[in-house]
Amino acid sequence: MSIGIGRINDSNTETLDGGKTLTVNDAKRQFLDPGGSGRTIVLPALADGLEVTIINNQSAAEILRIDDAAGNVVGSPTGLESKTLFCDGTTWQGIETTLHS
Numbered sequence: 001m002s003i004g005i006g007r008i009n010d011s012n013t014e015t016l017d018g019g020k021t022l023t024v025n026d027a028k029r030q031f032l033d034p035g036g037s038g039r040t041i042v043l044p045a046l047a048d049g050l051e052v053t054i055i056n057n058q059s060a061a062e063i064l065r066i067d068d069a070a071g072n073v074v075g076s077p078t079g080l081e082s083k084t085l086f087c088d089g090t091t092w093q094g095i096e097t098t099l100h101s
Helices: none
Strands: 011-015 029-033 039-042 051-056 064-067 073-075 081-087 092-098
Antiparallel strands (some): 051 081
16 A cells, blocks of 8 residues: 555654654555654655645644655644645645544
């Protein structure tokens, strides 16, 4: 399972000690703990059909800034929020959701 191929049970859980750059081979669901500081997540290059959900797996106010490959901010979930992004080949778009602890 990867960002480029849809399957149900595909996830990664990780505590970050720096930023993270995703590729099309990474898990479609990213449960990320910012590790005490705001972090930047960089999405793969634009390609039609890509999908990823980034979950800020921390209850604190640490922000996960999500950038596209060109450096444009496309999301910024804080603690216990998630952002699901879809790519149509020209842009990343999506929705941000507040989670319950």
